[in-house]
Amino acid sequence: MGLFSNNKISRDDLKPGDHIYAWRKAYIYSHHGIYIGDGKVIHFTRGDGPVMRKGTFVDKIIVSSMTNHGGYNPCPNCGKRSNTRGVISSCLDCFLAGGNLHLFKYNVSLATFMSQLRGGTCTIAPSDPSNEVISRAKFLLLRNGFGDYHLFKNNCEDFAIYCKTGLVVGKSYVLGRNGQANTVGLAACVARMLTPLVRNVIRLFSDVGMRKDAIKVPVESLVAWRNKDDTTVTRKRRLQHKNKHSVLTFYKHIVKFRFVI
Ligand SMILES: [Zn+2]
Secondary structure, three states, X not given: OHHHOOOEOOHHHXXXXXXXXXXXXXXXXXXXXXEEEOOEEEEEEOOOOOOOOOXXXXXXXXXXXXXXXXXXXXXXXXXXXXXXXXXXXXXXXXXXXXXXXXXXXXXXXXXXXXXXXXXXXXXXXXXXXXXXXXXXXXXXHHHOOOOOOEOOOEOHHHHHHHHHHOEEEOXXXXXXXXXXXXXXXXXXXXXXXXXXXXXXXXXXXXXXXOOOOEEEOOHHHHXXXXXXXXXXXXXXXXXXXXXXXXXXXXXXXXXXXXXXX
């Protein structure tokens, strides 16, 4: 598997603020996080929520490769967790889950980016200083403020890239413009039909470092926007439920009325 081993890094060479990743399930997808020092990693996980739709092929793969922090055999470093969903802090072993340690590279040249055979290993965008990176990761951990996991729209690589760069795309703070989204699922199937050059050009123009609509957003604003968005979604769901309930009540009255007459 030499194709994916060029970013391998030893634990001794890790520095706080590094964006690291590990391949899972025979290189089907990779899990990303921010190393914060003292053997700890902050990362964004699917937990018990769906990656897209519960029970799908991808969902089953990711659930089956997750580290089990509960049960009768919890990790001695992390302990038994009550919450494994969203932004969490784990020891390096739990993060790697048996995979090899890799370093995600920033500020790479166009030539290096184009030479990568697989997405989700590097970006053209430069990294912010490590203290800013760790500060963003810790804030998102404290507030569990990165929203719900979605493989293509809001995933672990998005989380790590945001912590490293503070960049999101466009007014809607869109994430999921990264290599992970190209690694699994329909996008990967379509991409495999293309030549490597065309595939890499598509990846290049999706890269957050290349996008002209990428903007720097302070972590406090991102969390506030996410909470507002969640509240809006919850309100919409409540309204839909209320409307559905009203319609059901209306039909029940009609049925009752028919029985009465
Ligand atoms: Zn652990």
